[in-house]
Amino acid sequence: xxxxLSLSELLSSLTNSVATLVDAPQGxxxxxxxxxxxxxxxxxxxxxxxxxLAEAYLQVGVxxxxxxxxxxxxxxxxxxxxxxxxxxxxxxxxxxxxxxxAARVAVVAVHPQARWxxxxxxxxxxxxxxxxxxGTEQPPALDTxxxxxAQSVAASTRGLVSxxxxxxxxxxxxxxxAAAADPVRxxxxxxxxxxxxxxxWLQRAGxxxxxxxxxxxxxxxxQPEWExxxxxxxxxxxxxxxxxxxxxxxxxxxVQEGGEPLDADSPHTLRGAAAIAARVIWRARRAPxxxxxxxxRLFGAHGGGIDVAAFAHHFGVSADGPAAVVGFGRCAAEDxxxxxxxxxxxxxxxxxxxxxxxxxxxxxxxxxxxPEHHSVDRVASWARQVIGRLGEHFGLELRGAIAAPVDxxxxxxxxxxxxxxxxxxxxxxxxxxxxxxxxxxxxTVLLAEILAAVGARPDLRDPRVDLLExxxxxxxARLRASLDxxxxxxxxxxxxxxDLGIHPNTLRYRIRRAAELMGMDLDSDxxxxxxxxxxxxxxxxxxxxxxxxxx
Numbered sequence: 214x215x216x217x218l219s220l221s222e223l224l225s226s227l228t229n230s231v232a233t234l235v236d237a238p239q240g241x242x243x244x245x246x247x248x249x250x251x252x253x254x255x256x257x258x259x260x261x262x263x264x265x266l267a268e269a270y271l272q273v274g275v276x277x278x279x280x281x282x283x284x285x286x287x288x289x290x291x292x293x294x295x296x297x298x299x300x301x302x303x304x305x306x307x308x309x310x311x312x313x314x315a316a317r318v319a320v321v322a323v324h325p326q327a328r329w330x331x332x333x334x335x336x337x338x339x340x341x342x343x344x345x346x347x348g349t350e351q352p353p354a355l356d357t358x359x360x361x362x363a364q365s366v367a368a369s370t371r372g373l374v375s376x377x378x379x380x381x382x383x384x385x386x387x388x389x390x391a392a393a394a395d396p397v398r399x400x401x402x403x404x405x406x407x408x409x410x411x412x413x414w415l416q417r418a419g420x421x422x423x424x425x426x427x428x429x430x431x432x433x434x435x436q437p438e439w440e441x442x443x444x445x446x447x448x449x450x451x452x453x454x455x456x457x458x459x460x461x462x463x464x465x466x467x468v469q470e471g472g473e474p475l476d477a478d479s480p481h482t483l484r485g486a487a488a489i490a491a492r493v494i495w496r497a498r499r500a501p502x503x504x505x506x507x508x509x510r511l512f513g514a515h516g517g518g519i520d521v522a523a524f525a526h527h528f529g530v531s532a533d534g535p536a537a538v539v540g541f542g543r544c545a546a547e548d549x550x551x552x553x554x555x556x557x558x559x560x561x562x563x564x565x566x567x568x569x570x571x572x573x574x575x576x577x578x579x580x581x582x583x584p585e586h587h588s589v590d591r592v593a594s595w596a597r598q599v600i601g602r603l604g605e606h607f608g609l610e611l612r613g614a615i616a617a618p619v620d621x622x623x624x625x626x627x628x629x630x631x632x633x634x635x636x637x638x639x640x641x642x643x644x645x646x647x648x649x650x651x652x653x654x655x656x657t658v659l660l661a662e663i664l665a666a667v668g669a670r671p672d673l674r675d676p677r678v679d680l681l682e683x684x685x686x687x688x689x690a691r692l693r694a695s696l697d698x699x700x701x702x703x704x705x706x707x708x709x710x711x712d713l714g715i716h717p718n719t720l721r722y723r724i725r726r727a728a729e730l731m732g733m734d735l736d737s738d739x740x741x742x743x744x745x746x747x748x749x750x751x752x753x754x755x756x757x758x759x760x761x762x763x764x
Contacts, residue, residue: 218244218339219242220241220243220299220319221241221242224321226339226364227335227336228387228388228402231323231324231332231335231402232301232321232322232323232332233321235305235320235321236313236319236320237299238314238317238318239298241319243299243319244268245298245299245336246268248271248333249270250273250274251270251273251280251283251300266296266297267297268299269299269336270299270300270301271301271323271332271333272302272303277306277308278308280300280302280309281306281312284300284316285316287316287318288312288315288316288317291316296318297318298318298319299321300318300320300321301323301332302323303325303327305320305322324403326400328403359384359490359493359494360387362385362490362493363375363376363385363387366387366466369478369479370476370479371475371476372468372470372475372479373386373393373468373469373471374386374387374467374468374469375401375466375467376449376465377464377467378463378464378494379461379462381465383401384464384494386402393471393472394469395440396440396441398469410439414438414439420433424446424448424462425448425462427448429447429484430445430446430447430479431445431446432445433445433446441469442469444468444469445468445475445479445480445483446465446467446468447486448464448487449462449463449464449465449490449491449494450463450487450491452491463490463494463495464490468483499553504527505573507519507524507528508572509575511622511625511626512575512625513625513626514575519622521621521623524622528569530569530571530584532621532622533585533620534584534585534618534619534620535586535587535620536582536583536584536617536618536628537583537586537589537615537616537617538615538616538617538619538628538629539592539613539615539616540632540633540635540636541559541579541580541599541612541613542577542611542613542614542636543610543611543640551607551609552574554607555607555609556572558602558606559603562598562602567584567586570582570584571584575629578633578636584622586617596613597647600647611647612639612647612649613648613649614632614633614636614649614650614651615632615648616628631651634651635649635651635654638662639654639657639658645657664746664754665750665753665754668751668753668754675744677733678693678731678748681693681727681730684730690723691713691723692726695720695724695727696724696748698720699724706720706721
């Protein structure tokens, strides 16, 4: 979700090491949301009617003369409400400044050494366009925004903060006074990474090794050769449990001492900040890309609802069927790292089978769409092979469910629901087919759904069976188990008694006693059917299995 920031807030986040306000004809509280590169196409001023301009433009690949003429055209031809709010430029001539003032557009001077793609990325992140996807729930701002975290740490430590990834590329930093920043910090902010010579010094001094191997803060003393001030740093380490292995290092938080000494409690602050940054980076790396989100929406996740024609054009697939959807369910839970490798391997196998396939993982399940596919048998054969290969490579035990035919992309969400319906009722069954369809497993699926519905409705629970179970608990009897065996053997007393390991007469007594307690007639088809459903529903709800072989 984007955040509507004022120009002053944006410049504060960028810091004056990167950008400095030159002029602001409408004040520095104008709102900045969208940012765009100013390219030659924008100079033509031939946007479709009603097409708004971005609030901020970066003067990239356009000379001062062309940009000046563009600003003059804005003042002449564009309504004030539709004009950009600010132009970022590396060189600001007197003519450009005058044209911007006439157009009521603010001008911000960008440091000559700053890379334009870095400035664009920073503005986009600060305004919130890379923080998430519209329509998805967002955690609190401090837990999603590394820039906000850096600013909070700076306020607590009285230092200048930067947050870097494991390759020491700057992800975020706090606002600072340029006079307080030493040369290495200024170069790091402008180039998004520390200067190579200083990085080699850190390597030789063992700083990187200590960051990797320690979970606490470390001291980095001033270095006269690089004119650096004192720093403290802490490694950002992978959150959660790691199955006995060392947690991966995701990055580093650095705090440079500025115009005053760092707060004595700074190490404690950094430990908390590292934990927050770890969650932010970990989530961001596992967050689906925009393409992945579109595919998940096609499958019905995140509220569904896509433009089928636009989706088909974007991914180069047919919008119309028939197609096939395959869902894969796990018989046992696996950790996230394993499943990330599994989805990549599945995508490779699916693409080898059909190049225009689409794959995704939603929750614990994997899904593949094969557009324009007519042969369920070929898809089933492929799915069985994939289950075998993933089992060999990862030790996974998977079950597959195929939904086909699928009437094009508009029917994919319905097909995924069908595959889920089958997987819900068959994945955990020890004797289930590795790959099936709703048509092949309809009896199993419908029976399981009926039993689940009975188990979920207290008003459908027969109190006579409660009476039987209470009798068993009170007298350590086995009337219910005896009834189970008797009904599973269709009233064959000798076979049921053999299953239970008891004499047939003993079983006859138990059946008679159970019928008397419940007031049911086991010679009645209706009573027997109801009793079978009730007993099966209770087994299903509790996860218990029938007990042949136990008296």
